Amino acid sequence: MKTILLILILSISLTAPHLTAQNIPSPKEIIGHELGEKYTSHAQIENYILTLKDFARDRLRVVPYGKTYECRTLYIVIISSPENINLLEEIKSSIKKISDPRKTNDKEIAQIIKSTPAIAWLSYGVHGNEASATEAAIDVIHQLASRSDEEIMFLLKNLVIIIDPLLNPDGHERYVNFQTERAGKKPVEDRAAVEHSEDWPYGRSNHYYFDLNRDWAWLTQKETQARIKAYQEWKPQVHADFHEMGYNSSYFFFPSFKPVNKNIPKNTIEWGEIYGRANADAFDKKGWSYWSGEVFDLFYPGFGDSWPSLNGAIGMTYEQAGQTGIRIKRSDETILTLKDRIDHHSTTSFATLRATAENREKRLIDFYQFFKDAVDEGKNGSIKNYIIDISKDPAQAAKMVNLLLNQGIEIEKTVKDVTLNELNTYFQKGKLTKNIPSGSYIIKLDQPAKRLISSLMEEEPVLVDTFFYDISTWSLPVAFGIETYWTTKPLNISTEKITATKIKEGEVVGGKAMYAYVFRWNSNNAIKLLVYLLQNNYKVHSALKEFKIHGEKFERGSIIIPVGGNRSDIHEKINELAREYHIKIYAAKSGFTEEGINLGSDRAVRLKKPRIIVATNSPVSSESYGAIWSMFDNDYGIDFVPVQIDRIKWLDLHDYTAMIFPDDWGNGSGYKNELDSNAIQKIKTWIAGGGTFIGIEGGAAFASASVGKIANVKFKEKKKGEDKKDQKTEDNKDIKKDDKLTQEDIEKMMTIEERVKKDRLNYIPGTMLRVQLDNSHPLGFGYDSIITVLKTSRTIYELSPNGYNVGIYTRSPRLSGYISRENEKMLEQTPAIIHEQLGSGNIILFADDPNFRGFWDSLNRLFLNSVLILPNVRDVRMTAN
Ligand SMILES: [Zn+2]
Structure with missing residues (x-):
């Protein structure tokens, strides 16, 4: 041996x-x-x-x-x-x-x-x-x-x-x-x-x-x-x-x-x-x-x-x-x-x-x-270039471009303003003509990273199956809310390669303000700036109605920083902040505007520093909680108090302006098991006294009348007979049919194979849906009338009987990803975002998690409107004429 x-x-x-x-x-x-x-x-x-x-x-x-x-x-x-x-x-x-x-x-x-x-x-x-x-x-x-x-x-x-x-x-x-x-x-x-x-x-x-x-x-x-x-x-x-x-x-x-x-x-x-x-x-x-x-x-x-x-x-x-x-x-x-x-x-x-x-x-x-x-696919494929528009939110466009650069994707930028035609865009049929400003980003597809680019940017991943281990769609420009176009022909414009992004510096327009400084609520950097101002005890207002100064229109939600009432260093500070956050801030010489409300109007509500509780620990979904935690901590620097869910029973709530219930493990029943009727009553009393409750996915389901009974909105149940007509839809084509049988009978007679298939078809794995948003409501401030959400749950609500159905899934809401025709029909014109008032407080329910995995940046303002703006609005009807 x-x-x-x-x-x-x-x-x-x-x-x-x-x-x-x-x-x-x-x-x-x-x-x-x-x-x-x-x-x-x-x-x-x-x-x-x-x-x-x-x-x-x-x-x-x-x-x-x-x-x-x-x-x-x-x-x-x-x-x-x-x-x-x-x-x-x-x-x-x-x-x-x-x-x-x-x-x-x-x-x-x-x-x-x-x-x-x-x-x-x-x-x-x-x-x-x-x-x-x-x-x-x-x-x-x-x-x-x-x-x-x-x-x-x-x-x-x-x-x-x-x-x-x-x-x-x-x-x-x-x-x-x-x-x-x-x-x-x-x-x-x-x-x-x-x-x-x-x-x-x-x-x-x-x-x-x-x-x-x-x-x-x-x-x-x-x-x-x-x-x-x-x-x-x-x-x-x-x-x-x-x-x-x-x-x-x-x-x-x-x-x-x-x-x-x-x-x-x-x-x-x-x-x-x-x-x-x-x-x-x-x-x-x-x-x-x-x-x-x-x-x-x-x-x-x-x-x-x-x-x-x-x-x-x-x-x-x-x-x-x-x-x-x-x-x-x-x-x-x-x-x-x-x-x-x-x-x-x-x-x-x-x-x-x-x-x-x-x-x-x-x-x-x-x-x-x-x-x-x-490279050949990029040369010969139908899409030749992606064009990333910087005109709406240059900082957010730069964030997306940095993400792509960090993945090893080659990106160029335009060196002068050009008008391009025959452009395609996400979810809008037909060709567009657009002015593309100098400095816009171009991704040419004839590069080695083409396959990665396509998978991140494409409108819709081709669906060959209805079983997904994870979500069935994503599309970076839609998730980020950045206007992006593609061309089917090579571009003949001069560009230069970039290795990093550079955003134009922010500035103060109009010199030293006599009355106030004003900025628009239309970018994620505007959130950062607002949070900075609130947390450093600056006096800040948000306009519930439009106005015009410097010949420019300011939409609802625009932020007004009055000179009076703020510290005397406000002028230098505003200059510094405009540069730091790349924001254009306008100096108003007078509170008397050119059009719309005056800057001192009652419809420019004072925003208070929020004091936020976020529910944590089991049964809270750690992923949903973590997305809020990371967003507050890393992206916007928002102070908050994480509170173990069972502590809410003992906590003195009257100090807090907002309480967030993230998604839970159990579609609302997780929270229900943890909070008895006394605890629920305590939350309701706190809301009635002026608190704002925000429920996300399972947190929303918990608050609904179908589970925890904090709100009046309830789950939409399938009506009897509804299945009967849906039988003829494509989803059920393999399932036995007989006119004399009820749907329940048909289901009872199904083979295992058929039952499993039906369950799979019924599943919403993560699907992009279009939502019609009421942007006159404070939750919709800073948005156009259509937003895109990612739906990962099957909970569907009836319209709120007495509240504001702020976001409603459109007719044929599916933009991309898998959803059965039956589920899509059932979702049509049901609420995605609900606001109900209880006493002098608010209940806000998001049917879908707007903070999904921390990359659905386009909905950051929607979610943060519920924390930063809405709790300060005593009556949302003040946004109307
Ligand atoms: Zn693993």
């Missing part, structure tokens, strides 16, 4: 004499426990990889690439052969060449591919409570750093392996703390044990409770922003994203389920099969269970599989059964251990690396072909 070992060691050192990978410390030596015994903290992982950096210098690099909100460092670990490690910059630039076919040719590429390792990127732990992924990453790093057998040498020679051991350190830490605090000497196998079910808000999300595996396309969070930057620097050819699912399952790997985003080429799916086969072989050898080709689709571009796939990689999701403590007894009586979970993820990690190394050349050739085809 000893001789064999000696020969082995000798042969390894002979075949790889340059390697100094021996004496690499094991995880236990540095971390203090064997992998699988306990969960490992961020600090321990950090300590381990930084130790390896010194011990395995010749094959390993550790690169910090960002910080989390809680100030933990994000790292990638780069591992390859010593030869490759010394040539990382050259390899990087070769990969850049392969990913831009405009700058090279097939012959040069063939040369490069011969000598260039493929980049394989493995991502672990984007969901912090799917914790075996990160434990597996430590194992994979250790093996790659310490082993010198043929298998490893083959991988290191053919690949540059990039490992992100922990994409979401803050969520992971929340989870590890939860586990560590509850751990006894021995893990409890009983699945009823507390270690198998976490507390709110769970470790899945990041600090602000954002799901980072929905954020790849929108970059709302720091972690994503930093990661995409690192990713684009390396442009990997394969990206595997390691997760966990319910503990009773087995293991999932690609190929994915349908639908597949139509911008992802067929070839990507074929590669999914290659990797699937490789993983299956590895699992078959060990007799482990697995499944593929079900549940997890490749449609929504914000995932860690689809986003890389839109960037030329083979992006894949791997799911291990888990999300539990160290050991658990499953329904089938088998024991699942953390050690098993780590082994499974390590095994697919190595199988994925092996398949990439074995197919290195083919993978690089197809990667090159991906971009070559993308």
